[in-house]
Structure formats: structure tokens, C-alpha cells
Amino acid sequence: MAEPKEVWITGIGLLSSLGEGLDAHWEALAAKRVNVDDKRLAPYIVHPIAPVSFDAQIPKKGDQRQMETWQRIGTYAAGLALDSAGVKGNQEILSRMDMIIAAGGGERDLNVDIAILNADAQGNQPPGFLNEKLMNELRPTLFLAQLSNLLAGNIAIVHGVCGTSRTFMGEEASSIDAARIAVARIEAGQSDIALVGAAHNGDRGDLLILYEFADFALKGPYAPVWARNDRPGFAIGSAGAFLVMESREHAEARGAKPYAKLTRVVADLAQRKQPGAVTRSLQAMWPKLGVSDDNAAVITGATGAEPPTAEERAFLGEHQGLAVRATGTTFGHTMEAQFPLGLALAALSISRGALYPGNDPTGFEVEKTGAPTQIVVLGVGHWQGEGIALVEAVS
């Protein structure tokens, strides 16, 4: 088998609760800014998307109307990534660009749902009442705003990314696998260039239902991820995080500059019924990265959910030299976007020659001076799935 090709990150698209674009994120991270809403869905804490005019990346109002917010966030961030890679509007490249999206489901019409639930609670509804309510009150196109694979569909329609299109599902793990498969395909020569990413809208009462079933949703007051000892849980966050990944030779041939290279992505499915499984999973994956420097940095998507966060922290505690940054403190938990957000911030940090400051009153996130050359991205699912990646400076 041929030598694996080097995979470069040549485009980054970020839209989140902090704002849009790389400069805005870099400045907000430096200022340790956090955008949190503890009122609208109180007692639950959410990180709403920053105000944005979607027109800049989704020019047709008709397209915007066909989407719900999660799709707008994703389609917008995907456009930013294409811009940043210098391939926006380049039909020759877009028509063969592969796409792997990690997606959950889109917004439900909460008004319709709550009306049905209230009517049912009052009793004596006829047998077909649910059918009739749904038939009469659901917006026909809402289905398309909800279907997981329609984020990819919208990116194809709006931006013309039309090689292959695959949507992975399964919360955090879906985005780890999206990166893993994209890297594997590029390394093996099965793909030259790929768009990989996810979108998440945290300002959603309907989404909280699933997590609150298992008491995962963080209730106020807000606290940083490492300071939730007595009140575990995650605040759902909002982000679109997209990356353009391509083989070094493809990038060089078109004169594209790398932010960083993505050296490895490893994923696991730990047997979580056993205590300590997450710690052991990370211990087993770590040597596969080839981290040569115990002074490397780690950007983790640690959720704040327990026990996985404590088990992850136990692993990190074994590597005292590491400068750790938890995206959950700043962005909340962005679920499917957790891992691409980590990759994006790692590549951004490497390209800026600095690791952004920690934001942690407990002192677990130590400061780091000097330009990072290796940043490890960690993703541990709140319920299942673990992954780890190595982002490095291009030599």
C-alpha cells in the first residue's frame, strides 16, 4: 500500500455563540468572553448563537426559509470554510469535493407539539386526533428542516459541494467518525478534498427534552466545565464548525496555504458500563497519536456530564505538562459540533502561533507560552463514543 498522504486543514469556518469568523473567535477567546443565556429557558443554561445576518453566506431568502436555524448555522459556517480555503465558487473543485457532515435532528415545531400534548392531557380526544393535528398544523417543509441529511443537502444547494455527501449521526461520536473517515479517505487517495463539519443550535427547548430525561442538562447558575463538581451537566451550545481538509499535494497544486495538518484521528466505543472505561479508552488511544512532546496542548470537548468528565480528567491528570482548554466552558456543549470545533480551534491556534488563554477558576487549565506545534483534540461523548486527534504545524 502506498505511503499515506498528508492531510492539511486549508479552510476553517466558525460561527458560534461568540460570533463569526476566525478573528472574532480569536479575540473573544483572548478576552475569555462567554455568551450564556440563563433566563430564556431558565433554569437551564444555554449558549445562543451570536447575532448574524445569514445573507452573507446564504444569499437567497428562499433558501433561508427552507431551513431551520441549525441548518442556517451549518450552511453559513460551511460557506465560511469554503471562503477560507479559497474554493468558494470554484465549480471544478466543488463538483468533486467530498462532504461528511455530522448531524442530529432539526428543530421541531414546539408550538404544535405543546398544543397536542395539552389537548391530550385534557382527555377525551378522538382516536385520530394526533393525525389530524399533525396533518393540519405541521408546516409541510418543516420535515426538510428536520431531516439529518438535509444540512448536507442545503450545503450542496447553496454552495454547490457536490462530490459525495454522507451524513453521520450519533451525537458526539458522529463528528469524530466524520473526521476519521475523511482523513482515512484522503490518506488512502480515495478523496482529494473534503468538507467536514457539523452544526448545533443550543437555543432549543425541544432538544433539551432528550438530555433532561437523563438529567444531563445544566441548571443555573452557570459554571465553567471544571467547576461543576456538585452540579454536573452540560449547557447546550450553538456552533457551526467546518473544515476543508485536503491532501498536501492537492493543496500545493492549487497554491493553498495550510492552517495546520491533521495527522491522526482515532475513535473508540468504550464499554461505559464499567467504571473507568473512558480513562482506559483514552489511555489506549493516546500512544497511537505519536505525541512527541508532553508539553503539547489539549483542546477537549469535555461536556461536564458525569461520570465521563471525571474519567477524562483522571486521564488528563496523568499528563501534568499538558495545557488543557475545555471548549465546554466557553461554547457550551455543541454535541455533533464538539469535535470539529476542537479541530478548528486547534488549527487556528497553530496558525496564530499561540495557544489562547485558559478560562478556568480551578487552575486546571495552565497557561502556555510559545507557539504550539502539536495540539491534541479530545472528544468524549456524554453517553457513548470517544475520540482523539492530533493537529500539528506543517513542517
Place this chain on the structure above:
Amino acid sequence: MTGMGIVTSLGGGKADNWRRLTAGESGIKTVTRFPLDGLKTTMAGAVDFVTVEPFSSTGLSQRLAELATDEALEQSGIGSKGDFPGPLFLAVAPIETEWPQRLQVARTIAKKDFGILDFLAVCGGGQFAHYHHRFTFGSVALHLAETYGTKGSPISLSTACASGATAIQLGVEAIRRGEADAALCVATDGSVNPEALVRFSLLSALSTQNDPPQAASKPFSKNRDGFVMAEGAGTLVLESYDAAMARGARILGVVAGCGELTDSFHRTRSSPDGKPAIGCVRKTLADAGMEPNQIDHINAHGTSTPENDKMEYLATMAVFGDHTPNIPVSSNKSAVGHTISAAGAVEAIFSLLTLEHQRIPPTINYEVPDPAIPFDVVGNTARDARVSAVMSNSFGFGGQNASLILTREPA
């Protein structure tokens, strides 16, 4: 491919499915699972002979996947019980909390005229924790990975109506990369519930020819008016050819090629010029290193919607040209309905059975051929034919196009 298992509205297992499919029987019936008042479409290919307690579409999807996988693994003889030597690729419908569970939770709210925050207030505390575990998107894959001992992180995927084909494609790619010698490709759909029926109905995608239900799905017929929702599952064990030969496995067929190309025309409609579908078919032929005249049967996407079937003919004509009339075409959806997330795998299995039996299953309900679609449709009765290479097409919502070429022997 060394193992396959299938469940559809026609029955459980390859034997029953093949017997009933080739006999021209239909699995479409009037729905009995829930009340039909107010619905425009009242039939579906529901799998009612499999039950799960308590019922949920996700639970049914999982059970169907297990049944298909048990059959496939038994046939393949690979690995050992609970220890499959490769990754899992699972095509599954998007998952969310379902209506019976939502209603059950809401009935515990004491307050009148409650809102979402009141609803959320009764969700926690542990009494409904099992609904989190059931309705996370990764739940079915987690269960299957634990049951069958697949290796690594299991992938759940959705490419709408092409999902089953994408699962196979991901398995093929992993094996070609040398990451694994075997892959478990599973596709399942148990989505016949009121909201799913309503949602497809609101998009005017479903047939409303409810009476008789078994005549509703009529691909390539002039009077076709939409697809019929259906449930089912298909599992394929993929192995590298060398590894399968080395362990003396019986080889059921070979994935000679796979291809994919996205349509950016519209969210639900295919590009009317068929260009993306044409490109998809061409990529698949190129991947297999085959010429159009080497394809001797097309297992069509054939949904029975007015647009799809016409576009599929135009795309086929564009690629196969003068060879088109020589290719017998059939749509399994006439008999089993559209198993959506499972369709690509279910139809790949029927394609393999076609290769094995040298018999093409019929497109039933083909009474009024559409003159705009002059395919050689294998109408109403099965046809014996020499078949060495089948193309199986999946063209779905969101511009998802994927095709497979399956052969008896390596090309």
C-alpha cells in the same frame, strides 16, 4: 459478500422473501398499528409480524436489524458469536423522542396549559432516563455493536433513500483501504408511525391509492402517484475477497463498483436533466472498470413517484444509450414498498438473490405502462435470465444518489 439477511413486509428471511417476491406477491397492507382518521394515505409495508414492547419505531428498527444480522452472520460463518472481526456501518432513520413517549411524559404534568418549561420539569429525576438511552441517535448502533462485538467506533449514517447503499459503500472503502478484512453493513427502517406518514404525505410524496393497498406501488406505470412507506432491514457481511477465499467462505457475490454523486438541484426533487444521476451511474461503472453493455439487469430505485421513475429512465438512457432496451429493469418497491433507510441494502440483497437464482423478480402492478418510460420492465411475473452483473440504484431526498454494481465473480 459472504452473508446476507433480510426482513421486509413480505416476511422474515431470504427464503420467504425470495419466494413471495418472485411469486409477485405484495407486502403492502392497510395500516393497523394506529388509527387512520384524517390520513390521506392509509397503507404501508409495515412489518407487523415482528413486535417490540414497549413499541417505538426506534425499537422496531433495532429489532429488524438484529433479525437481519443474525441471518447474515449465520450464513457467513465469520467470527464467533458476539465477536465480529470488523467495523459496523449502520443505515438508520433519524431518531427522536416519539409521540407515545412524549404523551406519556406530558400526562405526568399536574398543571393545566403547560409549556415547554413545565414539560422539561417532569423529564428529569430518572423516571424517564431510559428514553434518553433509547432516543439518542447512536442508540441502535451502540446496541448492535455491543451485541455483535463489532470493532471500533460504529458509524450510524443517513443519506435518506440511499442510506443502505452508503453503508455498503463505506464498508467497501474500509476494506479497500486495508483497515479491515470484514465489515458489517446493516440498514434498517421501522418508521411507519403517524408523524412519519403525515410528514411524507404533506410533501405529496406518498401514493394515495389506498384501495386495494397491494396495488398502490406501481413503478413505471402511467397511473403511479407516489411511493408507499415500508419497513424492513437488510444486513450484508462484506469481506475482502482474499480473506473470504482464505477461510473457504462461500462467496454470494462481489461488489464490483460503487459510486455516488450529489444533486444540488432541489431538496426533494431530482435535477430534471438527470445529470447527477447520470454522473453517479458513470462513476459506478468507472469504479467497477466496466462498460455499460456489461450490465445485464438494473434493480431500479423505482419509487413509483411520477418524477423519480421518469428521471431514472432518462438517466439510464443517457448512460446506456442503445443498450437500454436490452436491460431488463425491475423495482422491488412494487412489492415491498419503499423501505427508505433500508432500501439500498434490501435491494442489494434482492440483486444478489437475482444473481444466485438467475431469475429477475417482477415489478408488480405493471398494468398501464408509462409510454414515457420504455424500459424493458419485468412486469408482473418473474423472468429467468442470464444475469452476471446487476446495477442497483438509490436516488434520494436531499440529492443523495448512490449506485452499486454487484457481480457473481470478481470483474
